[in-house]
Amino acid sequence: MPRLVFCATTIALVCLSAAAFAHTVTVSAGSQLGVTINSVDPVVVLGDSAAVRGKVMLTASAPMPDGVKAVVLDGVVKLMTDAALPEYTLDTSTLSDGMHEVRIDAADGGLLLASTGAVALHVYNASHDALFRQAPTVTPSFFKLQRKVVLREIAWFNNREGDLEKHGFIRNGRVYITLTDLMRHIGGGIIWGPKSNYIEVHRNNMVVRVIPGSSRIYVDGNARSLGHSAIRMENRTYVPLRPMCELFGIGVDWNHINNRAFVSFAG
Structure with missing residues (x-):
C-alpha cells in the first residue's frame, strides 16, 4: 500500500465560513473524491481543473475516512486535521499566477x-479578466410550491385526534364518520358480507345491526332509531357519531369554537 509522509511545515488555517462564499464548484482528477472550491469570486471549471482568484475555501467533496487529513498545496502540507471534511482557506493572491x-x-x-x-488550480489574479467575466453567475433554482390546507379531523377520542381512514363531515347538524373508524377507536368488532343488507357491530356483549340508508337499527334484536340515517358512500358506511356512541354509553361533547366532537370513554 502507498504510504503518506507529511512534510514538516508551519500549518495555518484561516477561519472563514462557507456561507460567505457565493460560488461553489467541485473538481475531480478522476478519483471518487473531488475537491470542492468555495469562492466569493467566480470559479471557472476547465475540465478536471479550475481557474480561481481571490480567497477560496478548499474541502473534500464528501466525508473522508477516520484518520489524519492533510491539505497539500504544491507538495507542501498546509493543513492537518482529524475533521471528516477538512476546510482550508487559501488566499491565492499569495501565489504566483499560473498553475498550482x-x-x-x-x-x-x-x-x-x-x-x-x-x-x-489555475490562479489568475492579475490576468484573464475576460475568462472570469464569462463565468456563469449564480442563479437561484426555480421552485413552485402549493400551500396545502392541513385538515384536522372532526372527531377526537379521549382528547386525541382521531386517526380516520376517511375524513368526517357534518350533515343535517350531525357529525358523521365511518363505522369502521368509530369501532376501531372505541373497540369492538364488525361483521359484514356482500349478501347482507346490514352490518353487525359487536361491543361488550351488545349486538347492533346498522342498515345503510336507514335510521333504523336493531339493538340485541330490538328495533330502535338513530334519528338520522346511516349513509353509504365510496364503499364506506358512515354513521351519526353521537347517537351511535350513546348506544354504548359513550359521551360525545361538541366544541363550537373548534368544530370538533370529543368522544370520551373508559379504556
Missing part, C-alpha cells in the same frame, strides 16, 4: 486511506 496543484489526503499512521488526487 492541490490534493486532500486521509491517512492512518502513515498509511494512505483516501485521496482526492492532485487537482490543478
Whole structure:
C-alpha cells in the first residue's frame, strides 16, 4: 500500500465560513473524491481543473475516512486535521499566477486511506479578466410550491385526534364518520358480507345491526332509531357519531369554537 509522509511545515488555517462564499464548484482528477472550491469570486471549471482568484475555501467533496487529513498545496502540507471534511482557506493572491496543484489526503499512521488526487488550480489574479467575466453567475433554482390546507379531523377520542381512514363531515347538524373508524377507536368488532343488507357491530356483549340508508337499527334484536340515517358512500358506511356512541354509553361533547366532537370513554 502507498504510504503518506507529511512534510514538516508551519500549518495555518484561516477561519472563514462557507456561507460567505457565493460560488461553489467541485473538481475531480478522476478519483471518487473531488475537491470542492468555495469562492466569493467566480470559479471557472476547465475540465478536471479550475481557474480561481481571490480567497477560496478548499474541502473534500464528501466525508473522508477516520484518520489524519492533510491539505497539500504544491507538495507542501498546509493543513492537518482529524475533521471528516477538512476546510482550508487559501488566499491565492499569495501565489504566483499560473498553475498550482492541490490534493486532500486521509491517512492512518502513515498509511494512505483516501485521496482526492492532485487537482490543478489555475490562479489568475492579475490576468484573464475576460475568462472570469464569462463565468456563469449564480442563479437561484426555480421552485413552485402549493400551500396545502392541513385538515384536522372532526372527531377526537379521549382528547386525541382521531386517526380516520376517511375524513368526517357534518350533515343535517350531525357529525358523521365511518363505522369502521368509530369501532376501531372505541373497540369492538364488525361483521359484514356482500349478501347482507346490514352490518353487525359487536361491543361488550351488545349486538347492533346498522342498515345503510336507514335510521333504523336493531339493538340485541330490538328495533330502535338513530334519528338520522346511516349513509353509504365510496364503499364506506358512515354513521351519526353521537347517537351511535350513546348506544354504548359513550359521551360525545361538541366544541363550537373548534368544530370538533370529543368522544370520551373508559379504556
